[in-house]
Amino acid sequence: MITEASDTYKKQVRRESKQHSVMREIVHEVLKNQEKIRPDLHVEFGYIAKAEEKWSHFPDIVLQNKKQELAISILTNVDRSKDSKLAKQIKKRNEYYKGKGLQTIWFIEDQEMSIDWDHHVIHLWESEVDLSIKTPEDQLWDDLLVQLGSLTEITDLFEYWRKGQNIAMDTRSLYYIYSTQEGIDFSVHRFLVDEKQFPFRAFALNRGYRMSISTALAINDTLALSDSEQDQLDRNWFMDEFQLRKEEKLRQAVIKRQQEYDFYQQQQAIKEAPSTSTYGNPNKIEALSLPQTRTIAKMSYEELKMRLQNKIGLTQKEQLKLWHTYVLKNRIKEFELIWALAEQVDTFEDLEQLIQDNLM
Incomplete structure (x- = not known):
């Protein structure tokens, strides 16, 4: 047999x-x-x-x-x-x-x-x-x-x-x-x-x-x-990345609504501005000095993460620490400011030190 x-x-x-x-x-x-x-x-x-x-x-x-x-x-x-x-x-x-x-x-x-x-x-x-x-x-x-x-x-x-x-x-x-x-x-x-x-x-x-x-x-x-430990790390990363992207989507939606509102306010200001005569031309409107809209963060966390990977070799463990400790806990959402600090250093440890110095 x-x-x-x-x-x-x-x-x-x-x-x-x-x-x-x-x-x-x-x-x-x-x-x-x-x-x-x-x-x-x-x-x-x-x-x-x-x-x-x-x-x-x-x-x-x-x-x-x-x-x-x-x-x-x-x-x-x-x-x-x-x-x-x-x-x-x-x-x-x-x-x-x-x-x-x-x-x-x-x-x-x-x-x-x-x-x-x-x-x-x-x-x-x-x-x-x-x-x-x-x-x-x-x-x-x-x-x-x-x-x-x-x-x-x-x-x-x-x-x-x-x-x-x-x-x-x-x-x-x-x-x-x-x-x-x-x-x-x-x-x-x-x-x-x-x-x-x-x-x-x-x-x-x-x-x-x-x-x-x-x-x-x-x-x-x-x-x-x-490797159960690695799988748990992967699931933690996936969950954090999901929450991050969800918050970023909401942030972008808020920014869009703010921009739409600011544009509407500008249009209303133009409509309500009094007409003045210039060199005998009653139809010409003087330029209005409109308030500037507030500056908004343009860099997404995903872009920041990719730049840090290329600049200082950001690891997954460091990325999770950056997200939990500084973005969530300390509510740092101006990612272009973090990048500005990162351009001055070569390691994540040095970046952490600069962030902490600026938080104090």
């Missing part, structure tokens, strides 16, 4: 790259080592674990504990020109494993993703839509989005152009596997699928982050597949 299952599996992975077997062995070893401290855990190559059941398809690895049974598969040699054919194969295998009661997890060999972070757009391959999965961390993202409000408002504030009118509040994640000198690493991207037909696209919730194999494949009650 093992021989027959092995033959089926070999035909199945014939399309994979040479890296596939190496990655599979490393992942298997890391998971297998955890059996020593978890007696309820069982890890085995798929074709061995399910040989007696004579399956038509085999995952690379089957992981089983008290709470779940996972089918883990590594996908390599992905070619966009053959993506449609691959997507059909993946759908077939996903449905097959699901029918057998297994949750499927796919790791995709490192490839360059197409992301327009300025508009939070992530472009997907057809196969990637089906390779995305739902994890507990994705559910926490869903909870945050529900807390913030409607997806229409969220996507509008992040300048994401929706392809579909109604995006599902359903965060999904994709996992990529990388070969490094030390072994292999993983990365995770979280998003909301928008367009499920070509061109496939989604609303990106994070930039994606790298994690070590020990972090990604750690097993407690379930497979970790995330």
